Amino acid sequence: QMPHAFVSTDRIRSLFTEAMSQMYRAEVPQYGTLIELVADVNAGCLKNNPELRERLAGAGELERIDVERHGAIRLGTAEELFTIRRLFAVMGMQSVGYYDLSVAGVPVHSTCFRPIDEAALNINPFRVFTSLLRLELIEDEGLRSEAEAILAKRRIYTPRAVALIERHEQNGGLTEAEATEFVAEALETFRWHGEATVSAETYKRLHDAHRLIADVVSFKGPHINHLTPRTLDIDVVQARMPERGITPKAVIEGPPRRHCDILLRQTSFKALEETIVFAGDADAVQGTHTARFGEIEQRGVALTAKGRALYDRLLASVRGEVQVGAGGAKAGAYDQELAERFKALPDSWDELRRQGLAFFRYCATPAGIAAAVNGTLTKDPEALIAKGYLAFSPIVYEDFLPVSAAGIFQSNLGTDQQQNYATHSNRDAFEAALGATVQDELALYAERQAASLDAAMGALGLAPL
Ligand code: OOG
Ligand code: NI
Structure with missing residues (x-):
C-alpha cells in the first residue's frame, strides 16, 4: 500500500509562520519598519564580522536570519488552551516550560509551544509564548463571573480548523491541500478584530481590574500581540529604534551584553x-486599546540548572539594588549594575563548559577520527578536547525567561515600572487545562548534550560514557 502523502509538520509550521508574518506586517505597519531596521543591522553585523558570518553559514542559519523567532497570544479559558495544544501539534509544536507571571503582577500563567528536536528547530524554530488568564485572580466576584460568562460564549477556532485538527489526529498527518487550508483557517484565530464584543462600560470595568483582563476578555479572539525577529546586535537595534520613529522600552531584558551570549536578551517597542x-447601542461608541507591539530577541547558550541558579541570583541582586521606574527612570543605572x-558569570565557552554552567553539543573532529583509525583513544573527554579530537559548540537557549517576559508585559501594559511581588503559582491547574504535562526544558537540553557526546564518542571508536 502507498504511504499517505502527508506533508511534514515542519512544513506546516513554516507556512504558518510566513502567513502570520504577512498578516502582522499588514496589520501593524510599525512592525514592518522594525523588520527593516533589524535586517539593516543584521546585514551590517555580517559584513563587519566575517567570523560570525562563517559560524552562521556553517550552522545553516544564514538563510533564516530574518525569519521570525516567536510570537505571543493570551487565552481566556481552559478549553481554548486545550485546543491550542492540539492546533500547535499539527505544526510540530509542543508545550515546554511553565511560567508563572503572577509573581510579577501579571494575572496569567504561560507555556511555550515549540519544536523540540534539533532537526525541527533547525528547519524553523518558531515558537509561541502562550498565556492563560487566571480569572481567579480577579478580586471582584461579580466582575469575575461576568468575565467568565463573556468568555464562555466565544468560539476562537473556526469549525474547519477544528475539523482539520481532528483529521490530523486521526490520520497522523495532513496532505498538502489540507495543510494549506489548515494554515488559512488557523490564522483566523490570531487575527485582530477592532470590534470589541463588550460595551464601553464593561470594557472600562475590565480595564480597571487589569489592562490585560480587558485585552483577553473584550475581543472575539486571542489576536497575536507581537512577533519577534532575531537580531545579531540587540544593543544597536535598541539604540537606533528612535531614528525610525519607534519608541523602545526602557531597558533590554535578560543578561547584559557579553562576549559569550547566554540565554535570551529581548526588547520591544511600546504597544500601539x-x-x-x-x-452595544445603535451608535457605535469608539475607544482605543493598546495591545499590539513588536519585539526583537538575541539568543545565547542554554544554561544548566547550576548556571541558571547563578543567573537568577545575579539578576535578582541587580533588581534588588536598582528598580527601573515608570517612564524608564534609572534605566542607565540598571544597565551599569547589570554589566x-x-x-x-564566566565569559568564555570553555569556562562555562568546565564549570558545568551551560549546555554544549559535542562532535568528533576530523583529526580525532583519523587518530581513532590508528589506535584506541582515551575515554576521557577533557583529554580528547585538549588533543583537539573532540570539539564543542554552545546549544542555543530555545525558551523564555519569566522575569524578562514580565518586563515585556509590563512595558506593553503602559509602564516600564518593575514590580516584584509574590502569589501562588498553579501549575497543576494549567496542565489540567492543557490536557498534558509541560515538558522540562532543562531535561531536553541535557538529553541533546548527552546524545551528541555519545555520537561523538562512537565516531571516535569509543563506547558511550
Ligand atoms: C507575552 C510577553 C512575553 C516574551 O518574549 O517574553 C513574551 C505577552 O505580552 O503576551 O513574549
Ligand atoms: Ni515576546
Whole structure:
C-alpha cells in the first residue's frame, strides 16, 4: 500500500509562520519598519564580522536570519488552551516550560509551544509564548463571573480548523491541500478584530481590574500581540529604534551584553494605541486599546540548572539594588549594575563548559577520527578536547525567561515600572487545562548534550560514557 502523502509538520509550521508574518506586517505597519531596521543591522553585523558570518553559514542559519523567532497570544479559558495544544501539534509544536507571571503582577500563567528536536528547530524554530488568564485572580466576584460568562460564549477556532485538527489526529498527518487550508483557517484565530464584543462600560470595568483582563476578555479572539525577529546586535537595534520613529522600552531584558551570549536578551517597542468600536447601542461608541507591539530577541547558550541558579541570583541582586521606574527612570543605572554584577558569570565557552554552567553539543573532529583509525583513544573527554579530537559548540537557549517576559508585559501594559511581588503559582491547574504535562526544558537540553557526546564518542571508536 502507498504511504499517505502527508506533508511534514515542519512544513506546516513554516507556512504558518510566513502567513502570520504577512498578516502582522499588514496589520501593524510599525512592525514592518522594525523588520527593516533589524535586517539593516543584521546585514551590517555580517559584513563587519566575517567570523560570525562563517559560524552562521556553517550552522545553516544564514538563510533564516530574518525569519521570525516567536510570537505571543493570551487565552481566556481552559478549553481554548486545550485546543491550542492540539492546533500547535499539527505544526510540530509542543508545550515546554511553565511560567508563572503572577509573581510579577501579571494575572496569567504561560507555556511555550515549540519544536523540540534539533532537526525541527533547525528547519524553523518558531515558537509561541502562550498565556492563560487566571480569572481567579480577579478580586471582584461579580466582575469575575461576568468575565467568565463573556468568555464562555466565544468560539476562537473556526469549525474547519477544528475539523482539520481532528483529521490530523486521526490520520497522523495532513496532505498538502489540507495543510494549506489548515494554515488559512488557523490564522483566523490570531487575527485582530477592532470590534470589541463588550460595551464601553464593561470594557472600562475590565480595564480597571487589569489592562490585560480587558485585552483577553473584550475581543472575539486571542489576536497575536507581537512577533519577534532575531537580531545579531540587540544593543544597536535598541539604540537606533528612535531614528525610525519607534519608541523602545526602557531597558533590554535578560543578561547584559557579553562576549559569550547566554540565554535570551529581548526588547520591544511600546504597544500601539488602536481605535476600537464597542458593542452595544445603535451608535457605535469608539475607544482605543493598546495591545499590539513588536519585539526583537538575541539568543545565547542554554544554561544548566547550576548556571541558571547563578543567573537568577545575579539578576535578582541587580533588581534588588536598582528598580527601573515608570517612564524608564534609572534605566542607565540598571544597565551599569547589570554589566558589573554579571562579571561573576564566566565569559568564555570553555569556562562555562568546565564549570558545568551551560549546555554544549559535542562532535568528533576530523583529526580525532583519523587518530581513532590508528589506535584506541582515551575515554576521557577533557583529554580528547585538549588533543583537539573532540570539539564543542554552545546549544542555543530555545525558551523564555519569566522575569524578562514580565518586563515585556509590563512595558506593553503602559509602564516600564518593575514590580516584584509574590502569589501562588498553579501549575497543576494549567496542565489540567492543557490536557498534558509541560515538558522540562532543562531535561531536553541535557538529553541533546548527552546524545551528541555519545555520537561523538562512537565516531571516535569509543563506547558511550
Ligand atoms: C507575552 C510577553 C512575553 C516574551 O518574549 O517574553 C513574551 C505577552 O505580552 O503576551 O513574549
Ligand atoms: Ni515576546
